Amino acid sequence: MSDPTLFSRSAEPLAARMRPTTLDEFLGQEHLLGAGKPLRELIRRGEIGSCIFWGPPGSGKTTLARIIANYTDRQFEPFSAVTEGVGRVREIIKAAEERLKYEGRGTILFCDEIHRFNKAQQDAFLPWVENGIVTLIGATTENPSFELTGALLSRCRVFVLEPLAETHIRAIVRRALENPGYGMGDAGCVLSDEGIEALVEYAQGDARRALNGLEAVHQHLHASRIPHPEQSTHPASRDTVIQVLERPLPVYDKSGEQHFNIISALHKAVRGSDVEGALYWLARMVVGGEDPLYIARRLVRMAAEDIGLADPRALSVALAAKDAYHFLGSPEGELALAEATVYLATAPKSNRVTTAFSQALDAAREHPAEGVPLHIRNAPTPLMKELGYGAGYRYAHDYDGAYVPQEYLPEVLRGARWYEPTEAGYEKTVKERIAWWEKLKREAKPGMRDG
Numbered sequence: 106m107s108d109p110t111l112f113s114r115s116a117e118p119l120a121a122r123m124r125p126t127t128l129d130e131f132l133g134q135e136h137l138l139g140a141g142k143p144l145r146e147l148i149r150r151g152e153i154g155s156c157i158f159w160g161p162p163g164s165g166k167t168t169l170a171r172i173i174a175n176y177t178d179r180q181f182e183p184f185s186a187v188t189e190g191v192g193r194v195r196e197i198i199k200a201a202e203e204r205l206k207y208e209g210r211g212t213i214l215f216c217d218e219i220h221r222f223n224k225a226q227q228d229a230f231l232p233w234v235e236n237g238i239v240t241l242i243g244a245t246t247e248n249p250s251f252e253l254t255g256a257l258l259s260r261c262r263v264f265v266l267e268p269l270a271e272t273h274i275r276a277i278v279r280r281a282l283e284n285p286g287y288g289m290g291d292a293g294c295v296l297s298d299e300g301i302e303a304l305v306e307y308a309q310g311d312a313r314r315a316l317n318g319l320e321a322v323h324q325h326l327h328a329s330r331i332p333h334p335e336q337s338t339h340p341a342s343r344d345t346v347i348q349v350l351e352r353p354l355p356v357y358d359k360s361g362e363q364h365f366n367i368i369s370a371l372h373k374a375v376r377g378s379d380v381e382g383a384l385y386w387l388a389r390m391v392v393g394g395e396d397p398l399y400i401a402r403r404l405v406r407m408a409a410e411d412i413g414l415a416d417p418r419a420l421s422v423a424l425a426a427k428d429a430y431h432f433l434g435s436p437e438g439e440l441a442l443a444e445a446t447v448y449l450a451t452a453p454k455s456n457r458v459t460t461a462f463s464q465a466l467d468a469a470r471e472h473p474a475e476g477v478p479l480h481i482r483n484a485p486t487p488l489m490k491e492l493g494y495g496a497g498y499r500y501a502h503d504y505d506g507a508y509v510p511q512e513y514l515p516e517v518l519r520g521a522r523w524y525e526p527t528e529a530g531y532e533k534t535v536k537e538r539i540a541w542w543e544k545l546k547r548e549a550k551p552g553m554r555d556g
Contacts, residue, residue: 422449
């Protein structure tokens with residue numbers, strides 16, 4: 106027999122029942138809503154205009170939109186771009202026009218998952234936002250710069266919401282357990298401190314996930330007391346909470362902003378010689394389901410871009426890791442990627458090849474039609490030899506050290522210096538060789554240098 110008090114207050118999920126209605130009840134986003142912050146003052150004065158809330162799930166986007174409606178005394182019209190279309194938008198707009206005309210009351214059109222609308226659908230909002238019939242508040246988990254039209258962004262302020270801190274999640278869970286109005290503690294749901302911490306870890310900054318998880322634990326504890334619900338229960342332990350909840354996947358989106366943010370973090374950790382940081386972001390990508398061959402390709406790029414000739418073996422190690430993964434597959438091949446990541450992170454660093462090639466590309470664009478000097482041209486025919494092709498070329502291996510001073514650049518670029526080796530790793534040896542060749546070139550007769 107079920108407990109009639111289980112959800113006696115409402116059939117709504119706990120997260121909906123606990124939704125704050127005032128700014129003072131709202132937890133988190135202090136950078137936007139702290140004392141004296143501009144957004145908080147705009148809301149309190151009822152002067153908030155059309156805006157976009159960009160943030161992860163469970164960070165309070167919908168709740169904040171509802172609070173704005175309460176403070177500004179506007180009609181709140183929720184709308185989902187996932188399940189509804191432009192036809193529904195037109196219905197809301199028509200009702201908003203009549204409300205403004207006959208009641209003098211504005212309307213907040215809250216569009217959840219606004220990034221799901223295509224560009225033409227987003228443009229449908231523009232005239233109604235411009236003439237003030239509705240105040241548009243869009244919520245998105247995706248980067249608005251990529252997903253929303255420039256015309257819409259120019260008419261809306263973008264506010265970035267962050268995942269909730271553990272202190273906020275902990276406070277929300279305790280509020281649910283200790284407040285008799287939410288149907289948790291008064292229905293026999295008791296968690297140990299360790300159980301609450303497990304729930305906080307599970308939430309990953311998502312208040313909705315935390316409260317949904319708490320409901321799942323509640324239901325489990327309730328079911329385990331049947332047929333004797335009157336018996337007192339011990340607080341749910343950490344192990345109990347972990348057994349009830351599924352292990353959450355790390356936050357990762359293989360095609361969205363998280364994809365680019367995390368590969369950027371991996372690249373920067375390798376460049377910054379932070380082994381632990383590099384391994385963590387590598388693991389986040391692997392556990393999140395990223396294609397390991399994509400990771401391998403990026404490791405090859407890091408070897409060439411950030412290590413270069415400071416350690417020429419880095420490129421070989423990265424390519425070997427790619428081949429090893431291709432040969433072994435998952436999960437064994439992932440260890441080769443980890444080995445390459447550690448090697449790259451601990452290798453001496455130099456971006457001088459990258460810089461030199463960039464400068465050479467600039468020179469090629471600036472001087473796209475310079476002829477090859479005659480003495481280094483190919484001369485496969487008698488006519489070409491008669492025209493001077495190859496004349497005066499000196500074969501380097503005929504000279505001591507396999508080097509002879511002669512020019513290889515077009516006249517306009519002679520004297521250019523793009524590659525400047527560092528003192529790091531093998532590049533120090535390269536620098537010494539270049540210095541020796543330059544010394545020989547300075548000491549050579551002018552005619553010998555010119556070829």
